Amino acid sequence: LHQPEEDQQILPNAMQQQQHQQQQALAALGSSPLVGFGGSIMGTPQRSMHTYAPTASFSTPQQMMQPQTPQNLMSPMITSGSLAGQQMLSQASPAPMTPMTPHSADPGILPQLQNIVSTVNLNCKLDLKKIALHARNAEYNPKRFAAVIMRIREPRTTALIFSSGKMVCTGAKSEEDSRLAARKYARIIQKLGFTAKFLDFKIQNMVESCDVKFPIRLEGLVLTHG
Incomplete structure (x- = not known):
């Protein structure tokens, strides 16, 4: 080999x-x-491009050109957390309180009506001299006051009757008494021969009084709120 x-x-x-x-x-x-x-x-360009692809925190130029809201820029986790926080705050916040009135603060303080002023239109011209001469409890002094002063006992009130047909009723303690007294005065005028009507009844003023159960410094009120 x-x-x-x-x-x-x-x-x-x-x-x-x-x-x-x-x-x-x-x-x-x-x-x-x-x-x-x-x-x-x-060797693997596709993998590198996939690794460095834009994420939610990075915006492309096309996305930056579009209008975005703060909700779109926030991540879902932050949005849900903020919503949960708002719900917790809304639950923790107390309900709005209604202002307390003196009646609810102290039931013992009850205002009482002392005087009610009402007006009514009789819708006719009146002769004040005729009314003063023929009506009871009526007085008329044109030099002092240009109206007839008439009084009744039930309800205890006073009426000022003018020649134009307008009448003012004062002294009633309630709205019902004021209306009833005005109707009685209108009925008296009708009995004297005048075509009086009962129109446009209206409460103009109400006076009440109450005990607040504490002293009121008038000088301090004037200096502070005057």
């Missing part, structure tokens, strides 16, 4: 060792951070 020479046997072994060393060097270089990073960038 023909055996290769010694030089020919050494050459393949040396080439195999050199290739093995090159493979180890390439493996070492491939495992280094720099080469691996570059290899990943150059």
Whole structure:
């Protein structure tokens, strides 16, 4: 058999060792951070683009050109947290309180009506001299006051009767008494021969009094609110 020479046997072994060393060097270089990073960038561009794609916190130029509201810029977690906080605040806030009136503060303070002033239109011209001469409890002094002053006992009131047909009733303690007294005065005028009617009855003023159960400093009120 023909055996290769010694030089020919050494050459393949040396080439195999050199290739093995090159493979180890390439493996070492491939495992280094720099080469691996570059290899990943150059080898897989799709992955790098996907990794650095715009997220919710980064806006593209097209998105920046569109009008955005603060709700759109906020993340869902923050929005839900803010909504939960608003709900907690709304639940914790007390209901609006109604202002207290003196009646609800102290039931003992009850105002009482003392005088009611009402007006009525009899809708006819009146002869005040004739009324003063023929009606009871009536007085007329044109130099002093240009109206007939008439009084009745039930309800205890006073009426001022003018020649134009207007009448003012004072002294009643309630609205019903004021209306009743005005009707009685109108009936008296009708009995004297006038075509009096009962029109436009209206309460003009009401006077009440009550005990507040504490002293009132009038000078302080004038200086503060005068």
